[in-house]
Amino acid sequence: MLRLLSDENFNGDIIRGLFLRQPNLDLLRVQDVGLQEVDDPTILAWAANNERIILTHDRATMPDFAYDRLVKGESMTGLFVVNDRMAIRQAIDELLLITDCTEQAEWKGIVLYLPL
Numbered sequence: 583m584l585r586l587l588s589d590e591n592f593n594g595d596i597i598r599g600l601f602l603r604q605p606n607l608d609l610l611r612v613q614d615v616g617l618q619e620v621d622d623p624t625i626l627a628w629a630a631n632n633e634r635i636i637l638t639h640d641r642a643t644m645p646d647f648a649y650d651r652l653v654k655g656e657s658m659t660g661l662f663v664v665n666d667r668m669a670i671r672q673a674i675d676e677l678l679l680i681t682d683c684t685e686q687a688e689w690k691g692i693v694l695y696l697p698l
Contacts, residue, residue, distance in 0.1 A: 583606075583607070583608055583681060584608065584635055584680070584681045584684065584685075584686055584689070585608045585632075585633055585634045585635065585686060586607070586608060586609040586610070586634060586635050586636075586637055586681075587609070587610050587611070587612065587615075587625070587628075587629050587632075587634035587635070587636050587637070588609060588610070588611045588612065588636075588637040588638075589612060589625065589636060589637060589638035589639070589640060589644065590611075590612045590613065590617075590618050590619070591638075591639060591640070592611070592637050592638060592639060592664075593639065593664075593666065593670065593673070595670050596664070596670055596673050596674055596677070597609065597611065599670060599671070599674040600674055600677060600678065603674060603678060604678060604681070607681065609637075610634065612625060615628070615632075622640070622643055622644050622647040623647050623650075623651075626644075626647055626648060626651055626658065626661075627651075627656075629659055630651070630656065630657040630658055630659050633659050633686065634659060635659055635660035635661065635662060635686070635689050636648075636659075636660070636661045636662065637662050637664060637677070638661065638662070638663055638664070639663070639664055639665070639666040640663070641663055641665075641695075644661060644663065645661065645663060645693050648661045648693050649693070652691055657690070658690070658691055659686070659689065659690055660686075660689030660690060660691075660692050660693075660694070661692070661693045661694070662677070662680070662694050662696060663693060663694065663695045663696065664677070664696045665695070665696060665697060668696065668697055672697060673696065673697075676696050676697060676698055677696070679698075680694075
């Protein structure tokens with residue numbers, strides 16, 4: 583099972599839907615771990631240290647900081663950039679497909695844009 587961390591502004595309806603469909607999902611919110619209102623590099627570093635893939639809607643800055651980590655040779659455990667215009671059900675379906683059919687190690691150093 584994938585270990586996930588949702589960014590501060592990630593759609594709460596998607597998170598609730600994920601837990602309704604898969605109650606044992608290993609998903610934390612940045613708010614749960616004291617990372618609200620911190621910058622993207624700090625979130626990426628925390629996620630790397632705690633082996634969590636980040637869920638975000640932030641296409642503007644988060645991917646650039648993720649790629650910066652990779653260029654510097656730093657760990658980046660994965661980033662799923664979910665289009666905020668996706669239907670909530672589609673986002674839930676695609677995220678659950680990924681969590682059910684892949685392993686954590688497959689996403690190391692990968693930035694994935696959804697929809698698939």
